[in-house]
Amino acid sequence: MSTAVQTSAEEKRAWRLRGRMGMLLVLPGFLFIVVFFAIPVFSMLSMSLYTQPEGAATGVFEPGLNFGTYSAMMSTYWDTFIRSFGFALIATVAALIIGYPMAYLVAVRLRGRPLLQGLLLVVIIAPFFSSFILRVQSWRFILADEGFVVSTLETLSILPEGTRLTATPFAVVAGMTYLYLPLMTLPIYANLERMDSRLIEAGGDLYASGSQTFMRVTLPLSMPGIMAGTLLTFIPAAGDYVNAVMLGNNVNTTMVGQVIDSRFFQSVDYPGAAALSSVLMVIILIVVMAYVRRFGTKEIV
Amino acid sequence: MAASGKDLVLEGITKRFGDYTAVDDLSLHVPAGRFFALLGPSGCGKSTTLRMIAGLEHPTSGRVYIGDEDVTATKAHQREVNTVFQSYALFPHLSILENVAFGLKRKKVPDAVEQAKAALELVELAHLAQRKPAQLSGGQQQRVALARAVVNRPHVLLLDEPLGALDMKLRRQMQTELKTIQDEVGVTFIHVTHDQEEAMTMADTVAVMNAGRIEQIGPPDELYDLPATAFVANFLGKSNLFEATVTESNGDWLSLSFAGTTTGLAASRAVQTTGTIVAGIRPEKIIAAPAGQPPASAGSGWAKVPGGRVTSVSYTGVSTEYEIAVQGLGEFTVFAQNLHSTGFTEGDQVDLWWEESNLFGLAGDADTEAGIEEV
Ligand SMILES: Nc1ncnc2c1ncn2[C@@H]1O[C@H](COP(=O)(O)OP(=O)(O)OP(=O)(O)O)[C@@H](O)[C@H]1O
Numbered sequence A: 001m002s003t004a005v006q007t008s009a010e011e012k013r014a015w016r017l018r019g020r021m022g023m024l025l026v027l028p029g030f031l032f033i034v035v036f037f038a039i040p041v042f043s044m045l046s047m048s049l050y051t052q053p054e055g056a057a058t059g060v061f062e063p064g065l066n067f068g069t070y071s072a073m074m075s076t077y078w079d080t081f082i083r084s085f086g087f088a089l090i091a092t093v094a095a096l097i098i099g100y101p102m103a104y105l106v107a108v109r110l111r112g113r114p115l116l117q118g119l120l121l122v123v124i125i126a127p128f129f130s131s132f133i134l135r136v137q138s139w140r141f142i143l144a145d146e147g148f149v150v151s152t153l154e155t156l157s158i159l160p161e162g163t164r165l166t167a168t169p170f171a172v173v174a175g176m177t178y179l180y181l182p183l184m185t186l187p188i189y190a191n192l193e194r195m196d197s198r199l200i201e202a203g204g205d206l207y208a209s210g211s212q213t214f215m216r217v218t219l220p221l222s223m224p225g226i227m228a229g230t231l232l233t234f235i236p237a238a239g240d241y242v243n244a245v246m247l248g249n250n251v252n253t254t255m256v257g258q259v260i261d262s263r264f265f266q267s268v269d270y271p272g273a274a275a276l277s278s279v280l281m282v283i284i285l286i287v288v289m290a291y292v293r294r295f296g297t298k299e300i301v
Numbered sequence B: 001m002a003a004s005g006k007d008l009v010l011e012g013i014t015k016r017f018g019d020y021t022a023v024d025d026l027s028l029h030v031p032a033g034r035f036f037a038l039l040g041p042s043g044c045g046k047s048t049t050l051r052m053i054a055g056l057e058h059p060t061s062g063r064v065y066i067g068d069e070d071v072t073a074t075k076a077h078q079r080e081v082n083t084v085f086q087s088y089a090l091f092p093h094l095s096i097l098e099n100v101a102f103g104l105k106r107k108k109v110p111d112a113v114e115q116a117k118a119a120l121e122l123v124e125l126a127h128l129a130q131r132k133p134a135q136l137s138g139g140q141q142q143r144v145a146l147a148r149a150v151v152n153r154p155h156v157l158l159l160d161e162p163l164g165a166l167d168m169k170l171r172r173q174m175q176t177e178l179k180t181i182q183d184e185v186g187v188t189f190i191h192v193t194h195d196q197e198e199a200m201t202m203a204d205t206v207a208v209m210n211a212g213r214i215e216q217i218g219p220p221d222e223l224y225d226l227p228a229t230a231f232v233a234n235f236l237g238k239s240n241l242f243e244a245t246v247t248e249s250n251g252d253w254l255s256l257s258f259a260g261t262t263t264g265l266a267a268s269r270a271v272q273t274t275g276t277i278v279a280g281i282r283p284e285k286i287i288a289a290p291a292g293q294p295p296a297s298a299g300s301g302w303a304k305v306p307g308g309r310v311t312s313v314s315y316t317g318v319s320t321e322y323e324i325a326v327q328g329l330g331e332f333t334v335f336a337q338n339l340h341s342t343g344f345t346e347g348d349q350v351d352l353w354w355e356e357s358n359l360f361g362l363a364g365d366a367d368t369e370a371g372i373e374e375v
């Protein structure tokens, strides 16, 4: 009896010590988050509520509680928000449709051929090795009016004569799809790669054809990878700026990132830019949470 | 439900992986409704053979028939064959019930869920139907895997060491259950194992496999009583094998001479009847008696090997296992039932006695060490 009490007291002390050690280990990460995330978010939120004093010069604001900025910004830019999330959604779906088969090919079909697998993995990751500005720029050449793609599609009568692809919503979405494709493919690859191929065999053994096995076994089991991939694509795509600037136009491709940029640097409207950023952040948070709740937990095996 | 079992015929199937031959020109015929065991050491090609029957692997050459139908070219999902995998391979994202109903649903059986529930009753897991496989113990998962396969009433059910991961007690229990289920459903069972006791207690017919080939097929008692190769003699139980020369042959009886002694051997029990052969006798069929005193049961038709010395004694309760060194012959293993409280101790001088009708004869070039499991 007494020994039991003693050990447990000792154990408790050991646990407490270990707990403290653990705290020390997470401290750097914690500090990093406070300094580089929490503080900026806080200053962004407070900046969005600043007011401009009567007759002050442009760019001069003082602390306040001006919620009017939000309604002003949203009534002007609500359609830009819808466009941003629409583009991000289309790009995410497109990246999933392109990326999943690639991941499946490398992870499942090429099992037992490590050389080919490694080679194709490098091909998937390769775009990351070059500057992403360059890669977006190259899409301008690819989709140029006199470029190969447009002229071929026109010759094949898939596109009517004189169609433009540059500076269209198509170009922006295509650029985003391409840019975020590895972020979609790699998590799905990692997930499929770990999958037990005996489960696929079991599907065949139980009268499921190849496509049925895929729909009933492989696809559901790769849900965690799809979750990760779609989130990693959707979140940066919704806040995208580079593709819209370089591949878009000023009429129907403007995204929230561009508006924030112009508010900040051109209009010198810091509270407006901060309010837009805050709304963007909150919407992304809500969308992601709803998504994870709907599809996430259920699939955790 | 009507018995659904069908004959299984393998005709000269060979499977090569690169230049390695995993299964080598293997032929076999299992009649419908039999409990057939494929027994062999690790890596001898048992799983590969099963996978070719299931359609998960295609033979390099040879044909597979189920019933009268040649299924060699068909895919796994087109064969009325189900497998209980060595690793269970339960679908982790589906509930137990969904796992069991999986095959029936693919076959568009209308009352798939009801049948799946009935199959879970059969393996006494109905109360866990809604759980996920990860929430079950190893033994329970094994039974789910069995239910998932049996519920489809396949023509042939393949079991790839399904009891391998279970502890001894559960294993024995599952063996009985498997046997009962097989009686109930009448499906042809092909059971792969490297546990010889399991094969012998469960199967009607046992095939002993070695290095991609079948060494011998037969009912368990026949295989045990009359092994045809040194591999079978050593792998299935233990055997004492020694070289002997046939000195005389009068039709169905041979006289053997070895290490200065003689014994008789029925010609029908010998693979080779002339020249130097390898003779064998099971350890429990030898009686060790104090030197110079014949055992009470010995009479005509008994052989005596004098000059043995007990080198080791292992007491196992029901019986005692003696190692007895015989000059010029090497070590003999003898199992003696503990009918009396007195046994031998190390160093005792003994004679070995056996009934000649229990001896078996193997080919003279047999490797007497073949099939002895390294422990
Ligand atoms: N896909 C494969 N590629 C290459 N060699 C293989 C392959 N599958 C099996 N083999 C080889 O074929 C041989 C037989 O394998 P198999 O799995 O049939 O053995 P087994 O009798 O089932 O053994 P165990 O009792 O250990 O399960 C082994 O030597 C194995 O290495």
Ligand SMILES: [Mg+2]
Pocket (backbone or CB within 6 Å): B046, B047, B048, B086, B160
């Ligand atoms: Mg095996």
